[in-house]
Amino acid sequence: MASITIRNLDDATKEKLRLRAAAHGRSMEEEVRLLLGEMTHDVALSSPVSHLRSAPLFKGEGKKNPAQFLAGRDILLIIGGGIAAYKCLDLIRRLRERGAHVRPVLTKAAEEFVTPLSVGALAADKVFTELFSREDEHDIGHIRLSREADLIVVAPATADLMAKMANGLANDLASAVLMATDKPVLIAPAMNPRMWNHPATRRNRATLAKDGIWFVGPNSGEMAESGESGAGRMAEPLEIVAAIEKLLDRRPKPLSGKTIVMTSGPTHEPIDPVRYIANRSSGKQGHAIAAALAQLGATVHLVSGPVTIPDPEGVSVVHVESAREMRDAVEQLLPADAAVMVAAVADWRTANEAGEKIKKQPGETAPALQMVENPDILAGVGHNKQRPRLVVGFAAETQDLLANARKKLDNKGADWIVANDVSHTTGVMGGDRNAVRIVTRSGIEEWPDMSKEEVAERLAARIAAALRTIEV
Numbered sequence: 159m160a161s162i163t164i165r166n167l168d169d170a171t172k173e174k175l176r177l178r179a180a181a182h183g184r185s186m187e188e189e190v191r192l193l194l195g196e197m198t199h200d201v202a203l204s205s206p207v208s209h210l211r212s213a214p215l216f217k218g219e220g221k222k223n224p225a226q227f228l229a230g231r232d233i234l235l236i237i238g239g240g241i242a243a244y245k246c247l248d249l250i251r252r253l254r255e256r257g258a259h260v261r262p263v264l265t266k267a268a269e270e271f272v273t274p275l276s277v278g279a280l281a282a283d284k285v286f287t288e289l290f291s292r293e294d295e296h297d298i299g300h301i302r303l304s305r306e307a308d309l310i311v312v313a314p315a316t317a318d319l320m321a322k323m324a325n326g327l328a329n330d331l332a333s334a335v336l337m338a339t340d341k342p343v344l345i346a347p348a349m350n351p352r353m354w355n356h357p358a359t360r361r362n363r364a365t366l367a368k369d370g371i372w373f374v375g376p377n378s379g380e381m382a383e384s385g386e387s388g389a390g391r392m393a394e395p396l397e398i399v400a401a402i403e404k405l406l407d408r409r410p411k412p413l414s415g416k417t418i419v420m421t422s423g424p425t426h427e428p429i430d431p432v433r434y435i436a437n438r439s440s441g442k443q444g445h446a447i448a449a450a451l452a453q454l455g456a457t458v459h460l461v462s463g464p465v466t467i468p469d470p471e472g473v474s475v476v477h478v479e480s481a482r483e484m485r486d487a488v489e490q491l492l493p494a495d496a497a498v499m500v501a502a503v504a505d506w507r508t509a510n511e512a513g514e515k516i517k518k519q520p521g522e523t524a525p526a527l528q529m530v531e532n533p534d535i536l537a538g539v540g541h542n543k544q545r546p547r548l549v550v551g552f553a554a555e556t557q558d559l560l561a562n563a564r565k566k567l568d569n570k571g572a573d574w575i576v577a578n579d580v581s582h583t584t585g586v587m588g589g590d591r592n593a594v595r596i597v598t599r600s601g602i603e604e605w606p607d608m609s610k611e612e613v614a615e616r617l618a619a620r621i622a623a624a625l626r627t628i629e630v
């Protein structure tokens with residue numbers, strides 16, 4: 159049946175299926191069989207083709223429909239007795255709007271900061287507080303609580319709770335559950351910076367990390383106590399949600415074990431200490447690709463020019479300013495399995511950067527800028543003796559897009575050029591959408607207009623498929 163289904167698919171869907179199958183290391187028939195298996199839970203088998211068309215590339219693609227990703231997952235949330243406990247009310251809300259089921263446990267101290275009533279109302283579930291509860295312990299409730307969850311989250315994790323966990327104490331419901339569990343545990347520490355840096359907490363942190371406990375935060379900044387600042391602020395609810403999503407991510411990791419070097423964003427070429435030449439690149443496309451590659455399990459080293467967007471999740475980032483700094487950083491990161499060079503690197507820089515701010519002198523004509531060529535980072539990687547197996551470049555053009563892209567493919571030693579039209583009218587530079595063409599030696603693939611995240615996911619799947627087939 160599967161082979162008949164595949165033959166009947168339109169070309170775009172077939173291509174999507176091919177990439178998906180390759181990314182999962184399966185045949186297309188196997189992929190269809192698994193998809194159909196997933197669909198039988200809630201979809202009639204009678205029209206698999208139409209459902210396949212609308213199916214996401216990967217199950218639970220968070221960005222497009224975050225509600226799907228945590229849907230149906232059980233999270234046991236242990237709330238410790240710290241000021242940051244109030245943020246847990248928002249955390250519960252965020253998790254529930256993504257479809258997760260949250261079962262709260264409050265320590266005695268936590269009840270001093272938030273009430274079981276508000277926690278229970280937001281979680282829409284019973285709140286557990288007592289170890290010695292006649293009602294809940296008739297079937298050893300603390301063991302049940304610890305086993306029924308997909309993940310245990312401790313937020314805020316107080317210095318006290320961390321000490322108990324590190325030393326195996328189990329003298330209240332929260333600590334007994336944590337001792338009895340065989341599920342992953344994520345903690346969001348929150349405490350005064352001196353408590354966080356105390357030698358005892360440091361020892362406990364090291365022990366917990368060794369025991370396989372996951373951490374999110376703490377962040378640095380102002381504390382609730384006036385005049386105190388430093389490391390110890392609990393991670394924000396959305397950061398905790400992101401960490402939970404990462405831990406519960408069941409998607410396949412076809413790029414695990416692979417290292418990918420990337421560039422993203424513009425470069426700034428100094429004129430003098432206060433002025434520079436820049437371009438309109440926002441880094442949105444490159445950063446989205448880095449995140450998508452990391453999602454598929456790759457170790458991604460991103461060299462980012464100056465951008466105003468946050469570093470992508472799960473990616474190690476080197477921040478640079480100029481093309482020469484970017485080139486040096488990229489060279490240091492080789493060898494790698496693949497290189498994806500997305501940055502809009504300035505072609506030229508000023509010939510002689512002024513050491514002091516160039517002053518406007520009355521009566522003098524405007525200074526002329528003399529330019530020299532910048533290093534070609536893509537060509538440097540494409541012709542490097544440590545050349546990655548796959549080299550992908552980007553071509554941002556305003557005219558003769560395909561001719562320029564083809565020329566770039568040959569001149570720069572790249573395997574693919576992702577060509578995009580950055581004319582002012584397209585809104586690509588700095589915008590959220592992109593319509594790209596993949597230019598390879600075997601032809602040109604035209605992708606429809608889509609969000610930069612979708613371009614990133616598709617390209618990451620294509621890279622995963624290619625790395626599996628390219629000879630070393």
Ligand SMILES: Cc1cc2nc3c(=O)[nH]c(=O)nc-3n(C[C@H](O)[C@H](O)[C@H](O)COP(=O)(O)O)c2cc1C
Nearest residue numbers: 238239240241265267268316317318319348349350
């Ligand atoms: C106003 C106030 C705020 C507190 N904030 C924190 C905190 O942010 N982090 C922390 O580790 N302890 C904090 N404590 C101390 C804990 O409440 C105390 O260590 C308690 O025993 C923790 O219990 P638990 O770990 O069982 O929740 C605070 C205490 C008070 C009175």
